[in-house]
Structures are given as C-alpha cells and as structure tokens.
Amino acid sequence: MKKTAFTFLSVIVVMTMFLAACGNSTKPSNEGKQGSTGNVNQEAPKETEQPKQEEVKLRVFSTFGGTDAAREAFAGALDAFQKANPHIKIENDVMSANDDGFRTKVNTDMTSGNEPDLLFYFIGADANEMINAGKVVALDELLDADQEWKNGFAPAALNFARHTDGKIYSIPMTGFYEGLFVNKALFEQHGVELPTDWEKLKTAVKTFSEKGIIPLSGPFDQSHYLIEHFVLAAAGAEGQNKGLVDGIEPNWEKGLAAMKELYELGAFPQDAATIDLSMAGNYYSEGLAAMILEGSWAIGGWKDETKANTTVLPFPAIPGGAGTGKDVVGGFGTGFYMSTATYENAQKKDATVLLLKHLTSQDTIKAIATANGGTPAAQGVEPDGLPQAALDGFKMVGEAVSISMPIDSKVTPETFNTIRANIQPILTGEKTPAEGLGAAREIELANKK
Incomplete structure (x- = not known):
C-alpha cells in the first residue's frame, strides 16, 4: 500500500513529539493497579487475608x-x-x-x-x-x-x-529508521566530501578503497540493508512498495545494478561473502570502515569514539531511477x-x-x-x-519525502531469502539483476497460490 500523506505526517508528528521538550506529565502506569483491594493503609485481620496467589x-x-x-x-x-x-x-x-x-x-x-x-x-x-x-x-x-x-x-x-x-x-x-551511517572523522581526515549524492558516494568508495579502508561495510548473505536501500534509492517509495507479484519493477533491477557498480569500485569488505551483520558492524565500530547501512538500533553497540564521530544520511538517489534522495526506510x-x-x-x-x-x-x-x-x-x-x-537520525526522518517499511515486510520470507542468495552472484556477474529477481518472483508467486 502506497504511503499516504496522512501516514507520513503521522510519523513526523511522532518525531516532533520526541524532539520537543515535553511539558506534559507522564500518565501513570497501570502496573500494580490490578489485584489491589480495600484500603491499603488499613491492616486486614488475619482471618480475612487473601490466600497466596497461585x-x-x-x-x-x-x-x-x-x-x-x-x-x-x-x-x-x-x-x-x-x-x-x-x-x-x-x-x-x-x-x-x-x-x-x-x-x-x-x-x-x-x-x-x-x-x-x-x-x-x-x-x-x-x-x-x-x-x-x-x-x-x-x-x-x-x-x-x-x-x-x-x-x-x-x-x-x-x-x-x-x-x-x-x-x-x-x-x-x-x-x-535505517540510513547510511558515516564516520565523519574518516571523511574529514582523508578530505572526502560526505556522500550526499551518487557521484560523491562513488568518489568516497574509490578514495577509501585505494587507501585500504573499507568504504561500505556489509555482508553479501545477510544483505538486508543493502537490498532495502539500493532498491529504494532506485525505485522510490511507490516502486519499492510494488513487491514482485505483479512483475519485476525495472528500477529494482537498476538498484541491484548500482550495487554491482559500487562492488566493482571496491566498496565492500574483502570477506563480505563470509561475514555476517555482526562482523560488518564490528568493522564500522572499530573504525575500519567509513560507512555502513544499518538501523537506529545499531548506534548503541558501537565504540564511544565511533559513535561520537557518526552522522546518518539518507542513501543517495540512483541516477535514472525514481528515488528522491530523501526516501527513508523506517x-x-x-x-x-x-x-x-x-x-x-x-x-x-x-x-x-x-x-x-x-x-x-x-x-x-x-x-x-x-x-x-x-x-x-x-x-x-x-x-x-x-x-x-541518533538526533541526526530523527532529523533525517523529519525531512524525509517518504518513509517505507523494509522490503522483507512486503514479500514472503522465502522470497526475500532468494533475493539475498542472489546478491553475490549478481555482484560477481554470474547472474544479471533480472535473473536474480526473476528467481525470487517465482518463489513469491508460488507462495501466493
């Protein structure tokens, strides 16, 4: 279902309430209200005491x-x-x-x-x-x-x-929310502009790769965040929301092709085929990677130094697609x-x-x-x-043109797993994006019968 203006405004209201200083008193919790009887200040005679609860x-x-x-x-x-x-x-x-x-x-x-x-x-x-x-x-x-x-x-x-x-x-x-988390200190140290558009992102990937720094930390198997952001950046909210039942959205192919383009520029860890999300996050936390696609929950697990040097940006729009550069997963x-x-x-x-x-x-x-x-x-x-x-993340969401749930909430788990399994073959050229997505679509159609 396409995101409506109402839904988007509702999320903005949530963010505004979060960021604003709250002068209202917190409502009392229901905890402890159930099961109380009589005047709590009056000691009941032993013969009227309630039996021990089972x-x-x-x-x-x-x-x-x-x-x-x-x-x-x-x-x-x-x-x-x-x-x-x-x-x-x-x-x-x-x-x-x-x-x-x-x-x-x-x-x-x-x-x-x-x-x-x-x-x-x-x-x-x-x-x-x-x-x-x-x-x-x-x-x-x-x-x-x-x-x-x-x-x-x-x-x-x-x-x-x-x-x-x-x-x-x-x-x-x-x-x-999810986004492109960036180590500002590494960008400043190496004189690289923040990746606010596709060309700047490609420049950052090439520069860090040449310097022996992982440009974009992420695994190929547990490629959840890579898939979500590259597809959304190419297809936009409406195209991302279409899923695969009614056919393969061409911009989904464009998104995976763009992922292959960055792969060929040396974007990912050398062991991306064998690491998992935890190890990808560890590379970023340890300052070994300049960027990572992750969710808001990841911030708390990073080293304090990395956390202090981090900001989060929407993933840049992929040229020729329907993305705006202000589309956010969340x-x-x-x-x-x-x-x-x-x-x-x-x-x-x-x-x-x-x-x-x-x-x-x-x-x-x-x-x-x-x-x-x-x-x-x-x-x-x-x-x-x-x-x-974290505050930068809320600001990013507040300025977003669209807010979309992840792809794995819109297709069956088997379908999403098939997309994941085809990421490495697509990046290495063993399959085309159309072939990888076609295999996933067959699974989706079979599950919809």
Whole structure:
C-alpha cells in the first residue's frame, strides 16, 4: 500500500513529539493497579487475608539477545515485573535478530504447539502465516477495554501495526529508521566530501578503497540493508512498495545494478561473502570502515569514539531511477504478539495481559528507546542521553519525502531469502539483476497460490 500523506505526517508528528521538550506529565502506569483491594493503609485481620496467589509460569520470546543494545534494559523490565508480581515466573527466551535461526525457531514453535505466551516479532509479511493460522489473537478488544493504556500510544505507532485485515495483533515498543551511517572523522581526515549524492558516494568508495579502508561495510548473505536501500534509492517509495507479484519493477533491477557498480569500485569488505551483520558492524565500530547501512538500533553497540564521530544520511538517489534522495526506510516494524493458546488459558491470560501492559508502559518504552535509540511508540516519552547520531537520525526522518517499511515486510520470507542468495552472484556477474529477481518472483508467486 502506497504511503499516504496522512501516514507520513503521522510519523513526523511522532518525531516532533520526541524532539520537543515535553511539558506534559507522564500518565501513570497501570502496573500494580490490578489485584489491589480495600484500603491499603488499613491492616486486614488475619482471618480475612487473601490466600497466596497461585504461581504462573510465562515464556517470553524476543530478539533482545546477543549484542542488542536494549538487551539489558529489556531484562531489567522483566526483573522489575517479577519483583512486583512474585507469583509470576518468567522465562526470558532470547535470540539475536542477526541470527537467522530465530525465524526458524519462531516458525517451529508456532506450528508445534510450543507457542511462547508473548512473542516479540516482526510486523508484516513475516507474521502472515501465524495470523492466518489463528496462532495469535487480535488485541483490539484489550486496547479498547483500557483507554488509558491505548491512548498512551502514538497513533502512528498503532497504525503501522495494523494487519491487512485492519486489526492490531502486535503492540510496538519502539520504531526505527535505517540510513547510511558515516564516520565523519574518516571523511574529514582523508578530505572526502560526505556522500550526499551518487557521484560523491562513488568518489568516497574509490578514495577509501585505494587507501585500504573499507568504504561500505556489509555482508553479501545477510544483505538486508543493502537490498532495502539500493532498491529504494532506485525505485522510490511507490516502486519499492510494488513487491514482485505483479512483475519485476525495472528500477529494482537498476538498484541491484548500482550495487554491482559500487562492488566493482571496491566498496565492500574483502570477506563480505563470509561475514555476517555482526562482523560488518564490528568493522564500522572499530573504525575500519567509513560507512555502513544499518538501523537506529545499531548506534548503541558501537565504540564511544565511533559513535561520537557518526552522522546518518539518507542513501543517495540512483541516477535514472525514481528515488528522491530523501526516501527513508523506517516505521514500527516489531511488537508483542499474544498466543491464542495463552489468551484462552484462564490461568495465564490475566498474568500475560498484565505483563504485556508493563512491557508497553511508558517507563519500559522509555528505557528501551534510550538503549536502542528507537522512536518511542508511546506519547510524551523522551529518551535520555541520546548521542548526536541518533538526533541526526530523527532529523533525517523529519525531512524525509517518504518513509517505507523494509522490503522483507512486503514479500514472503522465502522470497526475500532468494533475493539475498542472489546478491553475490549478481555482484560477481554470474547472474544479471533480472535473473536474480526473476528467481525470487517465482518463489513469491508460488507462495501466493
């Protein structure tokens, strides 16, 4: 669905609220309100004391693992909840989002009767199968039943979370943006202009490559961010949104051809065929790479020196395409799902709802956004101590002509994996962009039958 002006303005409102000094008082959390009875200042006689609450065990699966910048903040939120609710025991089941195995784990759990009670997962095509299979429940009724909780969210955040049937199955915590992160110190040291257009980007690639510095750090297998940005820079928001079902958008081919052009100029690490996203990020963090295509969450994991020297820019428009040079990948792409099995379990439902509200409260969202530099899904929340690079990112989004969700939210996982698998053959000349995208389209059409 093409981004509307309304959606774009909604995101700008979210960013404006984030950047503006907030004079409004934060709404009180619902945490701790449930289950209290009588006058808390009056000690009840022993004979009227409530019986000990029955222990409830919950499993939460998320991608707040590995080197995720918000890992400790998320674990802290779970610990705080358990201290306030000692009868609820939580298994914190985590993996890194950089580990492709987490998708396999989620799919296996959701199809084998081993669903987590709360699942933190992608919004979009990745969730279609479990939604269509009835493995997770729509949360609209829970939101409507607690207007204070619902009204605490930024409208744009909940709108991004709506499924194609108009229902909300996932509650977001923070949003994100992606962009071209640039080490300003390296550019200044070597007298290179910032890559604000395609020619300047090519000049930067050639210069750093000749000096033995990785120009653009990125892996060929886990090429998520390369694919997203090169396609968007060539196809623009409308073309990027078309996907592959109705044919191959010519500008998608142009985007992958432009990636090959930079490859031939020496843009990528020499071991790009074997490294993963974590190693690509490490090259940038250590100052071994001048640029990286990444998301807002990556900033918190970089060395302080690199973080201080970093700014973020929209990826330059590719000549001859439909991109504007101010098209940005972003939105609210992850959130909490509640399994249907849990919702229908009288013992677990109330405890899980209480935990869901805690994890999406203003306090928790602030802690997560402060850790990962993400856009808060809650209104009136201003994260603390963000580096200049994060503020530059919000400015970039505020000036964007369009804001698009990543390609992997618009095609099936199998289709996107096929595109990824064809990146190296395209760059090395074994396949043309048309051939690589054609193979992905066949997978997409097969999955749509």
